[in-house]
Amino acid sequence: MVRSGLEENLKRQNFVCVKAVDEQGSVVGHASWAFSGAGSGRASSRGTDDKKSAAEDDQVEEPGKPENRSDIEEDPIERLHALEDADTQYWLQSLVPKDTPCMFVVGLTVSPSYQGRGVGGALLRHGNAISEERGLPIWVHSSHQAYATYVKAGFVTRRELRIDLGDYAPRPPRDGEATIAGKHDGRWGEYVIRYMERKPSEN
Template sequence: MASGKRISVSIRPLHYADIPACARITSDAFSVDPHTIVKGLGREPYDMYTISRSDFLNTLHRKTCIYVKAVDDETGEIVGHAGWSFRGLDPELIPWVGPGDAKPEAEEQAEGQEKNDEPKGEDRKDDRNAEENSIDRLHALEDADMQYWLSNLVPTDTPCMFVRGLIVSPQYQSRGVGSALMRHGNAIADNLGLTVWVHSSHQAYEAYKKFGFETMRELDLDLDEYAPRAPREGEEVMGDKGSRKWGRYVIRYMKRLPREGGTAH
């Protein structure tokens, strides 16, 4: 178990060779998230390792996305990662570095199958003959709310940044890693004069609030309304484990205004 002692980390560009480690960090971090556990009870696979790995492979090369890793200065281990995408900004202004290695040949994606830089709901098969179940309804609700956020709350005529993800390995949480990643992204936004938007998990809300993000919209979910079964012994829930309830989970759409003195227009 981690000691809780703060560690020194370096923020470095993320490479293709780092993808398996970073995808595993994402999977481990979300494995104790009740919202993710419930979504994994649906008929469609919801494997956070696969989702994270696919997103990296599809977007790591794009010059409208910045990805970094947090490396423990003492051990050289990757202990966290983060990514941001940009909308409406001249690409020449984006401080893109990109991966320092080549994309594995076996992972080359067919042209035209890349994902958009903006956050959006997960892609799933359109099975019109299958009866919609409760997890389908949960996905549909979240997808619709995400699209409302992007269409109605985020100005389309103003350049901005989106947090694509900011994940810390469970063994290194509360040790300064997340703060280092947060400061890195905020510094980019301040330098460019950009508002940063994030679709925050329930657990990350306080951290984003600490670093200047303000809640603009909430989606309050009663997980028990959608879960096909009650939580089993040992599974993480939002409240008392003895209640046999998953509990309420709040997704927050948040923004952070840039400090004065930015350069982007």
């Protein structure tokens, strides 16, 4: 699924992807960015793409509870997906400035055996260099696990979605079962999705 999505994105003129390889030439990570507005030309080519991004659609209201549909209310996973989708759309359509060209981090993946070795940071620095060259801010929808990596790369949180996993899990954790907080207190813990921005330097 990831490969097919990446192959489709690579056909777009407002998309760029870079890979990290080890000494043997094996891919150990990759990152990708999309360009919105006047900054949408591919980083390695001239010209722009006149396609509108999701951030350029009409504004939406700040999300509250998901739409009251019986199929959503009965399925906790569907309720969680609806909450995340609504919050993401609010971020894209209401928080990202429509009149400012920008970049979006589309994906950041590092092989498990190479995590914690600076690969993710090196990949993000590639995007940051494009940002500085073009004077574009970068936005990202950061997972709970990737937050520290983005902070180190200069990203600042603009909005948070805090999710109590116990509200959506089918059961409480069993004795000794790992949780988000690493505590054994009978709770799954809180998962935080962060919408972050990195502004280019003013020099």
